[in-house]
Amino acid sequence: MMADGRFRFLALLLCMILLGARDPILVPEISQHEIQVRQGFTGADLLLFGAILSPEGSRAAQEYDIVVVLEGPVQSIVLREKQKLAGIWINADSLEFRSAPSYFAVASSRPIAKIVDDKTAAIYELGLKWLQLSPIGVIDPKEQKRFSAGLVDLMRGQGLYREEEGSVKISGQVLYQARISLPSSVQTGTYTAETFAIRDGKVVTSAITRVEVSKQGFERFVAVAADRNGWLYGLFAVLVSVAMGWVAGRLFALI
Numbered sequence: 565m566m567a568d569g570r571f572r573f574l575a576l577l578l579c580m581i582l583l584g585a586r587d588p589i590l591v592p593e594i595s596q597h598e599i600q601v602r603q604g605f606t607g608a609d610l611l612l613f614g615a616i617l618s619p620e621g622s623r624a625a626q627e628y629d630i631v632v633v634l635e636g637p638v639q640s641i642v643l644r645e646k647q648k649l650a651g652i653w654i655n656a657d658s659l660e661f662r663s664a665p666s667y668f669a670v671a672s673s674r675p676i677a678k679i680v681d682d683k684t685a686a687i688y689e690l691g692l693k694w695l696q697l698s699p700i701g702v703i704d705p706k707e708q709k710r711f712s713a714g715l716v717d718l719m720r721g722q723g724l725y726r727e728e729e730g731s732v733k734i735s736g737q738v739l740y741q742a743r744i745s746l747p748s749s750v751q752t753g754t755y756t757a758e759t760f761a762i763r764d765g766k767v768v769t770s771a772i773t774r775v776e777v778s779k780q781g782f783e784r785f786v787a788v789a790a791d792r793n794g795w796l797y798g799l800f801a802v803l804v805s806v807a808m809g810w811v812a813g814r815l816f817a818l819i
Contacts, residue, residue, distance in 0.1 A: 613741040636667030637753035
C-alpha cells in the first residue's frame with residue numbers, strides 16, 4: 565500500500581512538471597487510501613507527505629508553511645446540555661448542528677496564529693477555533709458559540725477532533741510529512757486530506773487527497789443488513805437476545 569502511494573506521488577509529480585504549471589506545484593500523497601475496519605480494529609496512523617516545487621519542477625526558491633486538514637464525513641449532531649435539578653441531572657438546553665465533521669484534525673509546520681491571521685484561518689478552517697459549525701434554526705450568537713465550544717471539547721475528548729501544531733516536518737524547502745492518527749471509533753465514509761502551502765500569511769496553493777474508511781467482514785455484513793433490512797435486523801437482534809437470555813437462565817438453573 566505504501567509503495568502504491570509513492571508510485572502515484574511520483575507519477576503525479578512528473579505530470580505536473582511536464583504540464584509546465586505557472587503556480588507553485590503542491591503534490592500531496594497519503595500512505596493509505598483505504599482503511600478497512602474489521603473486528604478488533606484499534607485505529608490507524610496515516611502518513612501524509614508530499615512536495616512543493618517551483619513551476620519548473622525544481623526546489624522552491626522561497627520557504628512555505630504547510631498545513632494539512634483531515635476531515636471526515638459530516639453528520640447531524642444534537643448537543644444537549646446537562647443541568648442538575650434537585651440532585652438529579654436532567655437535559656436542559658439543546659442545539660442541533662446540521663453539518664458537523666465526524667472527524668477533524670489539523671497538522672501544521674508552525675502554530676496557526678503565526679502563519680495566517682484570523683480571517684484567513686476562518687476562510688479555510690485551519691483549526692478548531694475556526695471550525696464552521698452550522699446550527700439549525702435561529703439562535704443567539706453567544707449561545708451558538710457556547711454550544712460550539714462544548715461540541716469541540718466533547719469530540720476532542722474522544723480523540724475525534726485534534727490539533728497538532730508543529731507536527732509537519734519540512735525538509736530542504738521541498739519535502740514535507742506529517743502523521744495523523746485515527747481512533748477506533750471513526751465513522752466509515754470518505755475522508756478528505758487537504759494540504760495548504762502558505763507564505764506571508766496567504767494561501768498560495770492547495771491540493772486534496774482522499775481516504776476511504778469502510779467496514780469489512782462480519783462488521784460490513786451487520787452494517788449492510790441493518791441499513792437495507794432494518795425491521796428484519798431488529799427482529800433478528802431481539803430473537804438473539806431472547807435466545808441468549810434463555811440459555812443463560814438454563815445454565816444458572818443447573819448450577
